[in-house]
Amino acid sequence: MNRTVARLLFPLFCVLASSAFAQTVHVVTIDGTINPASADYLHEGIANATDAGAECLVVRLNTPGGLLKSTRVMVSDLLTAKIPVVVYVSPSGAQSASAGVFITLAADIAAMAPGTNIGAAHPVGMQGGEKDSIMNEKATNDAAAFIRTISEKRHRNVRWAEDAVRKSISITETEALRDSVIDLVASSLKELLKEVDGREVTVDGRTLSLSTASADIIEREMDWRHQILNVLSDPNIAYIFFLLGIYGLMFELYNPGTILPGVVGAISLILAFYSLHTLPINYAGLALIVVGIILFILEIKITSYGLLSLGGIVALFLGSIMLVDSDSSLEFISISWGIIVPAVLLTALFFAVAIGFGIKAQRRKPTTGVEGIVGEIGEALSDLNPEGRVRVHGEIWAATSAEGKIKKGTKVKIHQIHDLRLTVVKNI
Secondary structure, eight states: OHHHHHHHHHHHHHHHHHHHTOOEEEEEEEESOBOHHHHHHHHHHHHHHHHTTOSEEEEEEEBSOBBHHHHHHHHHHHHTOSSOEEEEEOSTTOEEETHHHHHHHTSSEEEEOTTOEEEOOOOOOOOOSHHHHHHHHHHHHHHHHHHHHHHHHHTOOHHHHHHHHHTOOEEEHHHHHHTTSSSEEOSSHHHHHHHHTTOEEEETTEEEEOOOTTOEEEEOOOOHHHHHHHHHTOHHHHHHHHHHHHHHHHHHHHSTTOOHHHHHHHHHHHHHHHHHHTSOBOHHHHHHHHHHHHHHHHHHHSOOTTHHHHHHHHHHHHHHHHSBOGGGBSSOOOOOHHHHHHHHHHHHHHHHHHHHHHHHHHHSOOOSTTGGGTTOEEEESSOBSSEEEEEETTEEEEEEESSSOBOTTOEEEEEEEETTEEEEEEOO
16 A cells, blocks of 8 residues: 555655756846846846756846946846856847946856847046046046956956947957857857856856756846836936926925925925936036026016026026936936926926916006005995095995085096095096
């Protein structure tokens, strides 16, 4: 009986044992700019793959570049990872430009798909002026030293890597393979895993032989938190939230108790500050935007014949251009002209309309209170000789005639009011 049971359970034990020791490969996909979201996404991807005992982590990469700070964090994670990491530039038509070059070279194994390119890692910043030239040279030298360190660590083509920074050169996947920039070219993920199967890599002082040919592929996509952070890291989104926050709070201050503009404005400002925290912000640009808004508000209060509004437009426009400090990034990350121009024009239009209504309100004749009754037409309820009573807007007032006797029933016009007594004349 026991032998029969053992025969029946043996296949089940074999299946459980094989599943327990099956090789797995984790895959993360970075498709877009390098920012804090992608850096945190890669960090968690490495940690999850390490905890799961995966054979390796494959980073499917397609990026035009990104922030230097985030790039350094990602390179550090790649160089200190406890498991092998393969960076795979794919699909066909993808690129590994600027910050992507540093990330690709930092991998244990670097691969590219046919029809891809890598390079153009020169730091891009604001040009012009002696100070800017010095800052650009410092940034270039720093990036060149950074990429030399990575290339030496991974035994890649150091000269090409430095030229990619200093000369902005870019090459195809076949040229990269020929020049020892990458390790292999693979047309698909499955082909890549077959190509790296059996390769030896040194990780954390240990030499490991990869077994990936028949490994199970586990895709690790960005969760909702990383997706939201990725969207908020867009400078255009940060700029829009910042303006919405200012307008919302301004509406609430001008119309206390409306609640909705204040709530929307507060939430927008919080999201904007979070977004700006992830970006290289030029505080002079931020100050110019605030000054521009203040000038628009002052135009409503002070008659400057449009000079304050003109100053506000100039300050808002220049501040929007300067808001993101491109000198701090490997790829020129800035606010799109398609966002800046409409935002400035809409802001100017809004305040122009608001100013127009304010001027009309100031010039409009009072319709309530003591001043509102001057110039109105009433009727004499008694003979005014010169004093008597008149009816105006259904109200009975004591009145004095300013032009002799006025008979009862005569239409009169209110000339002035003093101590609740009207001075009237005949309405001709």
